[in-house]
Amino acid sequence: MKNLIDIKSLSKEQILEILELAEKFENGTAVSSCQGSHVALIFCENSTRTSISFEMAANKLGIHVYNFDTNKSSLSKGESLKDTIENLYEIGIQGVVIRHSESGILDKTKKEVNCQIAFINAGDGNNAHPTQALLDFYTMRKHLGSVEGKKIAIIGDIRHSRVAHSNVDLLNKFGAKIYFCAPKYFEDATQEVIFTKSLEEALKDADVAMFLRIQNERLEDRIPLFDYIHDYGLTTKKLQQFAKKDVLIMHPGPVNRDVEMSSEILDGEYGKVILEQAHNGVFVRMAVLDLLLGKQ
Amino acid sequence: MKNLIDIKSLSKEQILEILELAEKFENGTAVSSCQGSHVALIFCENSTRTSISFEMAANKLGIHVYNFDTNKSSLSKGESLKDTIENLYEIGIQGVVIRHSESGILDKTKKEVNCQIAFINAGDGNNAHPTQALLDFYTMRKHLGSVEGKKIAIIGDIRHSRVAHSNVDLLNKFGAKIYFCAPKYFEDATQEVIFTKSLEEALKDADVAMFLRIQNERLEDRIPLFDYIHDYGLTTKKLQQFAKKDVLIMHPGPVNRDVEMSSEILDGEYGKVILEQAHNGVFVRMAVLDLLLGKQ
Amino acid sequence: MKNLIDIKSLSKEQILEILELAEKFENGTAVSSCQGSHVALIFCENSTRTSISFEMAANKLGIHVYNFDTNKSSLSKGESLKDTIENLYEIGIQGVVIRHSESGILDKTKKEVNCQIAFINAGDGNNAHPTQALLDFYTMRKHLGSVEGKKIAIIGDIRHSRVAHSNVDLLNKFGAKIYFCAPKYFEDATQEVIFTKSLEEALKDADVAMFLRIQNERLEDRIPLFDYIHDYGLTTKKLQQFAKKDVLIMHPGPVNRDVEMSSEILDGEYGKVILEQAHNGVFVRMAVLDLLLGKQ
Numbered sequence: 001m002k003n004l005i006d007i008k009s010l011s012k013e014q015i016l017e018i019l020e021l022a023e024k025f026e027n028g029t030a031v032s033s034c035q036g037s038h039v040a041l042i043f044c045e046n047s048t049r050t051s052i053s054f055e056m057a058a059n060k061l062g063i064h065v066y067n068f069d070t071n072k073s074s075l076s077k078g079e080s081l082k083d084t085i086e087n088l089y090e091i092g093i094q095g096v097v098i099r100h101s102e103s104g105i106l107d108k109t110k111k112e113v114n115c116q117i118a119f120i121n122a123g124d125g126n127n128a129h130p131t132q133a134l135l136d137f138y139t140m141r142k143h144l145g146s147v148e149g150k151k152i153a154i155i156g157d158i159r160h161s162r163v164a165h166s167n168v169d170l171l172n173k174f175g176a177k178i179y180f181c182a183p184k185y186f187e188d189a190t191q192e193v194i195f196t197k198s199l200e201e202a203l204k205d206a207d208v209a210m211f212l213r214i215q216n217e218r219l220e221d222r223i224p225l226f227d228y229i230h231d232y233g234l235t236t237k238k239l240q241q242f243a244k245k246d247v248l249i250m251h252p253g254p255v256n257r258d259v260e261m262s263s264e265i266l267d268g269e270y271g272k273v274i275l276e277q278a279h280n281g282v283f284v285r286m287a288v289l290d291l292l293l294g295k296q
Numbered sequence: 297m298k299n300l301i302d303i304k305s306l307s308k309e310q311i312l313e314i315l316e317l318a319e320k321f322e323n324g325t326a327v328s329s330c331q332g333s334h335v336a337l338i339f340c341e342n343s344t345r346t347s348i349s350f351e352m353a354a355n356k357l358g359i360h361v362y363n364f365d366t367n368k369s370s371l372s373k374g375e376s377l378k379d380t381i382e383n384l385y386e387i388g389i390q391g392v393v394i395r396h397s398e399s400g401i402l403d404k405t406k407k408e409v410n411c412q413i414a415f416i417n418a419g420d421g422n423n424a425h426p427t428q429a430l431l432d433f434y435t436m437r438k439h440l441g442s443v444e445g446k447k448i449a450i451i452g453d454i455r456h457s458r459v460a461h462s463n464v465d466l467l468n469k470f471g472a473k474i475y476f477c478a479p480k481y482f483e484d485a486t487q488e489v490i491f492t493k494s495l496e497e498a499l500k501d502a503d504v505a506m507f508l509r510i511q512n513e514r515l516e517d518r519i520p521l522f523d524y525i526h527d528y529g530l531t532t533k534k535l536q537q538f539a540k541k542d543v544l545i546m547h548p549g550p551v552n553r554d555v556e557m558s559s560e561i562l563d564g565e566y567g568k569v570i571l572e573q574a575h576n577g578v579f580v581r582m583a584v585l586d587l588l589l590g591k592q
Numbered sequence: 593m594k595n596l597i598d599i600k601s602l603s604k605e606q607i608l609e610i611l612e613l614a615e616k617f618e619n620g621t622a623v624s625s626c627q628g629s630h631v632a633l634i635f636c637e638n639s640t641r642t643s644i645s646f647e648m649a650a651n652k653l654g655i656h657v658y659n660f661d662t663n664k665s666s667l668s669k670g671e672s673l674k675d676t677i678e679n680l681y682e683i684g685i686q687g688v689v690i691r692h693s694e695s696g697i698l699d700k701t702k703k704e705v706n707c708q709i710a711f712i713n714a715g716d717g718n719n720a721h722p723t724q725a726l727l728d729f730y731t732m733r734k735h736l737g738s739v740e741g742k743k744i745a746i747i748g749d750i751r752h753s754r755v756a757h758s759n760v761d762l763l764n765k766f767g768a769k770i771y772f773c774a775p776k777y778f779e780d781a782t783q784e785v786i787f788t789k790s791l792e793e794a795l796k797d798a799d800v801a802m803f804l805r806i807q808n809e810r811l812e813d814r815i816p817l818f819d820y821i822h823d824y825g826l827t828t829k830k831l832q833q834f835a836k837k838d839v840l841i842m843h844p845g846p847v848n849r850d851v852e853m854s855s856e857i858l859d860g861e862y863g864k865v866i867l868e869q870a871h872n873g874v875f876v877r878m879a880v881l882d883l884l885l886g887k888q
Contacts, residue, residue: 038648048370049383052362056334056388059360064651066644067363067659074640077809079846087641087845090871092648114859217373253383254375267410279386344666345679348658352630352684355656363659513669549679550671563706575682 001291003119005106006128007169015170019138021287022280025060032286033294035062039095040088042068043122044075046217047099049253049278050122050131054097057285063293066093081105082112089115095293096120103127118292126160126218131288132252133166135281136210137174139273142280143248144207148175153202155181155232156212156260158188160219163252164212168193179206183231185223199232203242209234210250211260225259234261239270248273297587299415301402302424303465311466315434317583318576321356328582329590331358335391336384338364339418340371342513343395345549345574346418346427350393353581359589362389377401378408385411391589392416399423414588422456422514427584428548429462431577432506433470435569438576439544440503444471449498451477451528452508452556454484456515459548460508464489475502479527481519495528499538505530506546507556521555530557535566544569593883595711597698598720599761607762611730613879614872617652624878625886627654631687632680634660635714636667638809639691641845641870642714642723646689649877655885658685673697674704681707687885688712695719695754710884718752718810723880724844725758727873728802729766731865734872735840736799740767745794747773747824748804748852750780752811755844756804760785771798775823777815791824795834801826802842803852817851826853831862840865 001014024030039058043051058065070076075084085096095118098106103125110119123129140147152171158164158180168191171178178193181202189195196202203209211234214223234249249261249270257263265271297310320326335354339347354361366372371380381392391414394402399421406415419425436443448467454460454476464487467474474489477498483491492498499505507530510519530545545557545566553559561567593606616622631650635643650657662668666676677688687710690698695717702711715721732739744763750756750772760783763770770785773794779787788794795801803826806815826841841853841862849855857863 038651040644043368046368046370046372048364048375048380049387052336052364052384052389053387055362056360059334060388064648066647067365068640068644069659072635072638074638074846076638077846078848079640080849083846083849084640086867087870088644090867091641091645091874092652093644254370254373254379256374257376257379275382275386278383282387339664342664342666342668344660344671344676345683348632348660348680348685349683351658352656355630356684363661550666550669550675552670553672553675571678571682574679578683 003110004130004288004292005110005119005121007130007133007166007173010130012173015134015137015173018134018284018287018291019141021290022138022283025286026283030290032061032290034290037063037095037293038066038093039063039097039289039293040066040068040093041097042070043099044070045099045101045123047122049281050099053278053281054122054285056282057289060282061286061289063289081109085109085113085117086115089113089117094118095289097122099123101125120288120292123162126162126165128166129162130166131281131285132163133170134288135277135284136167136250136252137170138280138284139250139277140208140248143273146174147171150176150207151179151205152176152208152210153179153181153196153206154193154210154212155199155202157186157214158182158212159186160215161212164188165191167210181232183228185221199234199238200242203238203247205244206247207244208248208250209243213252213254214256214259229259233259234265236262236264239265250274250277253278299406300426300584300588301406301415301417303426303429303462303469306426308469311430311433311469314430314580314583314587315437317586318434318579321582322579326586328357328586330586333359333391333589334362334389335359335393335585335589336362336364336389337393338366339395340366341395341397341419343418345577346395349574349577350418350581352578353585356578357582357585359585377405381405381409381413382411385409385413390414391585393418395419397421416584416588419458422458422461424462425458426462427577427581428459429466430584431573431580432463432546432548433466434576434580435546435573436504436544439569442470443467446472446503447475447501448472448504448506449475449477449492449502450489450506450508451495451498453482453510454478454508455482456511457508460484461487463506477528479524481517495530495534496538499534499543501540502543503540504544504546505539509548509550510552510555525555529555530561532558532560535561546570546573549574595702596722596880596884597702597711597713599722599725599758602722604765607726607729607765610726610876610879610883611733613882614730614875617878618875622882624653624882626882629655629687629885630658630685631655631689631881631885632658632660632685633689634662635691636662637691637693637715639714641873642691645870645873646714646877648874649881652874653878653881655881673701677701677705677709678707681705681709686710687881689714691715693717712880712884715754718754718757720758721754722758723873723877724755725762726880727869727876728759728842728844729762730872730876731842731869732800732840735865738766739763742768742799743771743797744768744800744802745771745773745788745798746785746802746804747791747794749778749806750774750804751778752807753804756780757783759802773824775820777813791826791830792834795830795839797836798839799836800840800842801835805844805846806848806851821851825851826857828854828856831857842866842869845870
């Protein structure tokens with residue numbers, strides 16, 4: 001493993017290796033093998049959870065972090081990402097964590113550059129967000145053990161969601177049964193999943209219900225929000241009526257409160273798993289950084 | 297002590313405990329008890345002194361600092377401060393240093409969040425700026441010993457000044473005699489102090505004359521600056537005519553040169569105490585961070 | 593050596609001392625003498641290479657770096673650089689690395705401040721960029737040994753280039769023969785160099801051909817870009833026709849691809865020296881920081 005660009009490029013063995021190392025970092029039985037490395041965070045889109053989580057993971061591993069200010073960088077003088085990254089490598093940066101609005105930009109740039117820097121995808125357009133899928137998988141396994149044969153419902157803005165795409169890639173590898181649930185304007189027919197007609201159908205017997213954020217910043221047109229909330233917003237009542245009692249409610253965050261789900265759910269017992277996702281992300285990212293930059 | 301939200305919530309004993317620990321950090325007889333902690337700086341308003349001072353204090357204690365870029369964060373995606381902070385806590389952040397334009401936002405958010413993160417106020421609206429009051433007190437005590445019965449004149453834009461409000465809360469606890477001196481448009485009649493009619497009256501026998509910055513960014517209307525400087529701007533002449541020779545001239549900075557006081561004063565002997573305030577702030581903030589995050 | 597403001601103020605001995613220490617840092621025979629120091633990076637203009645390079649150098653030396661956000665600082669409240677820097681010094685900052693659009697601002701501010709902070713110039717207007725000239729010299733010496741009597745051609749936007757000005761100052765001290773090559777609108781007649789009429793004349797027998805970036809952000813008028821590329825843009829053909837085979841092609845970066853030179857050159861064998869410049873910059877800056885802040 002030299003880069004982490006998407007889930008598709010990983011084997012099941014590689015994914016399990018990441019998760020096992022993450023577990024060791026969480027319970028304190030692994031130590032950093034990349035102390036003193038240098039990693040740049042290049043976030044060309046807004047982020048809190050992902051960027052702070054990578055920075056925390058790096059700090060815990062003893063990695064020096066360079067917060068690249070994209071507005072004040074040579075990128076804003078018109079330099080290409082290729083040239084910027086080749087220079088960063090010469091300066092001593094060993095890995096770049098990139099978030100960018102353009103789908104596929106990491107793959108494209110990786111092919112252009114002529115150096116051994118590690119590329120780590122922190123979300124590119126609506127293409128992939130591999131560390132999110134890995135931390136989601138880590139969270140599911142803690143609660144469910146294996147996901148094989150389990151029903152995972154993914155609900156909401158699937159079309160614009162790199163999180164959904166990376167989760168589908170990962171969960172399909174491990175034999176989960178994935179169900180999509182979305183209005184027409186959020187559908188994505190390109191994925192290998194089972195399509196449902198209603199939230200009721202999606203929630204029925206689901207082991208996991210993963211709600212996705214409406215990404216207002218990616219929408220071309222306004223959506224009928226009132227209808228969306230009525231049809232797809234999770235309330236305590238719908239949860240009790242349609243879902244198993246031990247269903248896992250997940251969300252990559254930030255949640256649009258009282259849109260994807262009610263504040264009552266978010267602040268209650270079911271909402272705790274969503275915070276646990278943020279918590280688990282740090283150990284998964286420690287594992288990724290350590291495998292890419294370290295000596296193990 | 298779990299948080300530092302305002303001076304009102306602190307007992308005299310707690311204030312003295314902070315100051316004594318600050319003194320130990322200054323003279324090198326205390327060591328950090330919070331090595332390896334993680335603290336986020338969330339500055340939603342401009343700052344140099346306060347933010348760099350907190351970062352320096354954290355570095356000296358071996359704390360990892362996360363400079364939260366509020367413009368690129370999930371806050372700008374519409375996430376509430378409550379949700380952001382709960383996520384930061386899950387990621388591993390143990391304390392948040394917050395500066396915000398909204399008065400009372402720390403108190404409000406503290407009540408909303410469901411986690412044990414430490415809140416540290418770096419200035420909220422015109423409400424409170426407790427570490428500034430603490431470092432001012434630390435500076436006064438160095439020069440005056442006790443402030444009991446001492447005359448402290450606070451001059452200038454009192455109405456918009458969280459610095460003034462926190463200083464009044466603190467100095468009243470310790471028996472100082474506080475005098476306010478301000479034009480009508482900067483008055484604040486809600487505080488328990490003695491009101492003066494002129495700079496002459498304020499300076500007369502004063503042990504401390506604390507000048508406040510005109511906060512142009514908080515003014516609704518333009519002020520008659522020419523008259524203000526004439527009536528309230530400190531010059532060498534006024535100082536010699538009205539004040540005791542050993543009066544302490546203080547200012548939280550940044551000073552509007554030749555507005556609150558002349559450059560001659562600022563760059564001369566009397567101006568040195570203002571730089572000393574910045575110097576002392578680091579030790580006071582080390583003490584606050586160590587008491588909130590450490591094991592002592 | 594207390595500051596690094598320009599090359600003019602350095603003696604030949606001081607320059608060689610910097611280069612020798614840089615070499616030791618590169619081959620691992622010197623250790624930091626400024627562990628635990630505190631340095632602020634104040635970049636009022638865009639930068640990647642220079643700012644990340646200084647940050648890398650500082651990290652390798654165990655220096656704490658403070659990335660000063662100029663848009664969120666007291667500078668944007670109207671505070672002068674003098675007052676900001678005096679306060680930073682009181683807070684514990686021992687050195688400031690400054691990039692600024694105003695020529696001569698470091699020299700001016702250094703004279704105004706009343707404290708022992710070290711000033712390090714990371715580029716001021718079109719005046720000076722001393723660490724760039726030092727790393728260029730370091731790179732030339734690696735390839736050429738001494739520069740005495742060597743022909744160094746500097747080509748392109750000389751008028752707006754602090755890089756050119758600092759290189760001339762340095763190379764003249766060490767007896768190089770400097771040739772300028774530029775269209776009228778980029779000429780600079782104030783320097784002690786030999787002026788050439790064409791790229792052919794500049795490249796003929798040149799040991800080094802240093803191409804400069806067209807600094808679109810500093811131009812008052814648009815330039816005839818098509819003609820510029822025709823007359824001054826380097827292509828493989830011109831290189832083969834006019835230059836010695838072992839000429840060193842240099843550029844401070846970022847390169848405007850297919851303007852100053854073709855992508856074919858940049859991505860080929862000749863382009864490697866340009867990345868080597870970025871690589872060498874880190875060791876040169878380690879040496880500068882260590883000499884200014886350390887105990888050696």
